Amino acid sequence: MKKYIYKIFMIIVVTVGLVSCADLELPSDGRLTLEDIFSEYNTSRNYFNQCSNYIPQVGFTYGNTPLASFSDEAHDASDGVSGVVNDWYNNSTSSSNNPLTANLNVWAHYFTGVRKCNTFLESINDPAIATASIDEDEKNGWIGEVLVLRAYYYLQLVKRYGGVPIITAPYEVTYDFSQDTRATFEECVDFIISDCDAALAIPESGKSTVGFRWNISDNERSHVTRAFAYAVKSQAALYAASPLWSTGGSKYTWVKATEITKEALDACLAQGFQLFDITPAADVAQNAYAYYFINRADPSRSVDKETIFETTAARTNVWKWAGTPITEGMEKAGAGPSQELVDAYGMKATGEMPVLGYSDANHLQPIINSESGYDPANPYEGRDPRFYASIYYNNSPRSLTSGNVEKDLFPLSFLPSVVNNVSMTENGEEVTLATTGGDPWIHTSTLTRPLSPGENRVISFEYKSNKTITDSEFFFCVAGGPQGGVETGQNILIEQASEWTRFEYDLTMAINTWGFGVNANGGAQPQDHFLRFDITGGPDYEITIRNFRIESFTPPPAATPVETFVGGNCEISDRVSETRNTRTGYYLRKFNNYKSGSNVDADGLMKIFRLGELYLNFAEAAYQSAGPDAVVGTMSARDAVNTIRERVGMPALPAGLSKEDFEVRYRNERQVEMAFEEHRFFDVRRWKILDQTDGFVTGMKIVKDNNGYTYTRIKLEDRNTNSDKYLLYPINQSEVSKMESFTGNTWQNPGW
Structure with missing residues (x-):
């Protein structure tokens, strides 16, 4: 059978x-x-x-837009053209046509x-x-x-x-x-x-390569771990205790949810998980939070110790699907952050929320928190660092250098058949080179195409090494042997590293001296050139390398800010048949590496589970069950939220907040910390506040004049997607009809 x-x-x-x-x-x-x-x-x-x-x-x-576009986090610029966004915003969802399941x-x-x-x-x-x-x-x-x-x-x-x-x-x-x-x-x-x-x-x-483990290698990216199991338990328990699902006799009380979420958080912390806190260079990302979301996770947790599981292949492509009009290769403005989300980012100096709510039904009259330090005439100054990491606003820098960086990559692989005193071992995307004698070297594959024009060219890779290498060299070769390389007598230092470390060597001097890649002799075409890597002068050196390549940079133009004011280079637009301009006055920055464009896609991948969520899950369950300041095990709900805030340098929430006041601050914190990560859509449903949040969103229309800027809040069209039936997806009508014929009962969710 x-x-x-x-x-x-x-x-x-x-x-x-x-x-x-x-x-x-x-x-x-x-x-x-x-x-x-x-x-x-x-x-x-x-x-x-x-x-x-x-x-x-x-x-x-979801039709080349994130789930955020179907919540109060964002409004997609495709609202006026046929497709899933238009269907949702015009309340065209039905049990036979759910835009969220179109793809x-x-x-x-x-x-x-x-x-x-x-x-x-x-x-x-x-x-x-x-x-x-x-x-x-x-x-x-x-x-x-x-x-x-x-x-x-x-x-x-x-x-x-x-x-x-x-x-x-x-x-x-x-x-x-x-x-x-x-x-x-x-x-x-x-x-x-x-x-x-x-x-x-x-x-x-107890084995490093098999079993249901805490620790896996980077080439096991698609495998789930024990941390993943704890994350599933934490989220399931939190949802079960939430108002949408909790009933009077439910076993999943907030006390039970606290127990489960605390167990998950403690287990992960005990295994070395921690919030990502690496401070990037000023021309890489604005802060550790921004850097985290453009970095690809390493499942081995040698660098990124926060990610529990990351989507395995699909980069967010913010540059393309939610790009600014001054970004090369962008196809639409996409998910423009809402004014409601912007209002949620607190003030750096005081830690206070700038907007406490709205005095009108259309959210055009904000209730300003006079103790926050917020200035409506300079609304983007002094905000939570996560604001600058997540949102392009009027006059925000598009680039962290002097402009957009044009980069072309030439990935190279090592050839085990052309070596001298080197053994080579491959493990997925990683290559380990071990020297076995004097004068060890190895050849790479050819470029396959000419080096692109550019004043700055570097050899780059990530590596780990058992020793410091003091005298390595690179030679640019054609079939007859080395035709250039480093300046005579110059030896390159590669420091010992137990964790993944980026290495760069500037080829400018070599190009100017030898002309290699441009005028190299030997009769070969430029694309036939390859590198010879002379590791060092002796045996017993071991270096593991990934992403070995040449990077060619075109110097950027003068810095160009993102101008969202009327008439600016990224102006707000209400022309609903066009999709290249924001409807809200903002563009998405989270996950977006400013160096990304049509030549290089360096945007981040979305996290499915991360340690930050576990801190917030625990905080929610703990304040509901025990109050904001009660210590459960080793921390209170307030401690957990403050740990999240500390990562970005935000002041701690004060002690002594009432449960009701803490709930406002907690929900605000969750909205900001996990913006655009597919949480808000479900959070407002399980909290049963959908009717308050998702009827429409607002934006900011900015007009420039001789005196500066005038800021006017605008309301976008009603969506009418905030009634109770939208708390759940409709089950597809064909499935409902089939099961009704089998069981005699309708399986459809309420309202559909």
């Missing part, structure tokens, strides 16, 4: 393009049984790896992932099917990861739809669908947490 079940299952998943038959080396007629798959190590591991295929690539995935059928996607996990778990635990010889620690690690993946997929479903059917095994061919029922939200959270607990109960193997 199981053989035929799997044949049917494979037909379903292959039809929707979620699994490649070639990956599993299926016979040409597609007949592969579960016994076939789980009788071999490689096919078993391949099936395990496919269970993580349903973790989404989070980012600008991804959420219900089908995650339930397919659940079925994949169920099939794996049932098969790997059945000795009649799983006959492959697999290390027990490795197999248990697979089981742990798949349990957590299933829990994560259920978390994504219940956040959007509420209670859903709990499915723990593959459907039999004769399965009676009339037996299916929607579980309650609480029952689903029970299931989510039990899966995570079952995974965490699996002992760590």
